[in-house]
Amino acid sequence: MVGSAACPFCAIVTGDDSIARVVYRGPEITAFFPLEPATQGHTLVVPNRHVSDLTDLTPAEIGDLGKAALRIARAIRVGLSPDGLNLIQSTGAAATQTVPHVHFHLVPRWSDDRMTLRWPTGAAEDDPAINQTLATIQSALLQETDAVSTEDRRQHLSFIQAVITRMSQASSSSKSWLLPIVTATYGYAVTGKSILVALLGCLAVLVFGLLDANYLKQERAFRRLYDEVAAGSPIPAFSMNPTLASPEGSGSNYWPDWPDVRSWAVAPVYGPLLLSGLGLVIWLACR
Incomplete structure (x- = not known):
């Protein structure tokens, strides 16, 4: 596991990465371009606190991330006029997360860009299995307490x-x-x-x-x-x-x-x- 001292995103948050292209830096959230943007305006939005897993974020941090992502998405729409936009978040190596610091990708899209996102055809489970999965998640959701401000x-x-x-x-x-x-x-x-x-x-x-x-x-x-x-x-x-x-x-x-x-x-x-x-x-x- 990469700690905050060795985390490249933490270096950007603290201002120690001199070549980082920072879009926005606030008390709780930082947004910047990745080293190799997938499309024009591709931006990463991260919490300033080092958190590796999405589920470890506090309700306040989720709120701050959502507000920052919305604000930057609007700026991208006004400044670049893309045909669409992807909001992508990956947690865990199986989900293609490579930097263990929670981050959201804001990816502006054009009909002729080089970005490819393909969903597999067909369902991953049959109907009985889907119903069982639904019941399992609903049961776990009921055990979750509502977030209290x-x-x-x-x-x-x-x-x-x-x-x-x-x-x-x-x-x-x-x-x-x-x-x-x-x-x-x-x-x-x-x-x-x-x-x-x-x-x-x-x-x-x-x-x-x-x-x-x-x-x-x-x-x-x-x-x-x-x-x-x-x-x-x-x-x-x-x-x-x-x-x-x-x-x-x-x-x-x-x-x-x-x-x-x-x-x-x-x-x-x-x-x-x-x-x-x-x-x-x-x-x-x-x-």
């Missing part, structure tokens, strides 16, 4: 971050609501010597603790989703289903898990409050 991915991440922020705010609110409830119930239990009120305070701690642990669980799930989307994992665009990024797979479980309960944001807060309430109940019962 950078802006779409950024917006998707923004939506997920909004949910994470909301879960964090809900967790903070649960603690804020619980403190006056605990103060009131425990305080009244002491002054009124009421075990029932103390038990109500303990129940409030349990309920708010479970809610807070569940908020933490959901926040963690959406943080995993955020990481997966940011990494470019095959998650449907704008999906807000955190189970897609869950190691356990699909399915929803709204009860907090043990790691959520014993986390620093839950156990150190609700544990002492619950123990204080239970201690208060025992103290009142022993009086």
Whole structure:
């Protein structure tokens, strides 16, 4: 395999080939004449990044190549007025690729030019084989995820971050609501010597603790989703289903898990409050 250091097209892209006839040089794409043009105006369009296989191009690079090829094709049509034009791309030695750097040929055509392109006569497969090939490609196509633009991915991440922020705010609110409830119930239990009120305070701690642990669980799930989307994992665009990024797979479980309960944001807060309430109940019962 030829690396970028030894690639003749990379030398043209970087300007190290002094004899190259460059048609266009941009931040992402370069176009130039080959050493031996097949026809007048024959132009190669290449990505500036060294990529040997067509399928290794990014969606952005494909878009840049398409726009550059269209722009140059229009310039060829205006400047040379050809009778037609071939757009040719070859990947792999079996497809006659000789330079392992993705490139597109723009070949202006005239009815009396020397260029020859001959398609073989007859079908390569019989009808059953063609149908099987069709099904195979369609099946593989369904497994491909739709290309997501950078802006779409950024917006998707923004939506997920909004949910994470909301879960964090809900967790903070649960603690804020619980403190006056605990103060009131425990305080009244002491002054009124009421075990029932103390038990109500303990129940409030349990309920708010479970809610807070569940908020933490959901926040963690959406943080995993955020990481997966940011990494470019095959998650449907704008999906807000955190189970897609869950190691356990699909399915929803709204009860907090043990790691959520014993986390620093839950156990150190609700544990002492619950123990204080239970201690208060025992103290009142022993009086």
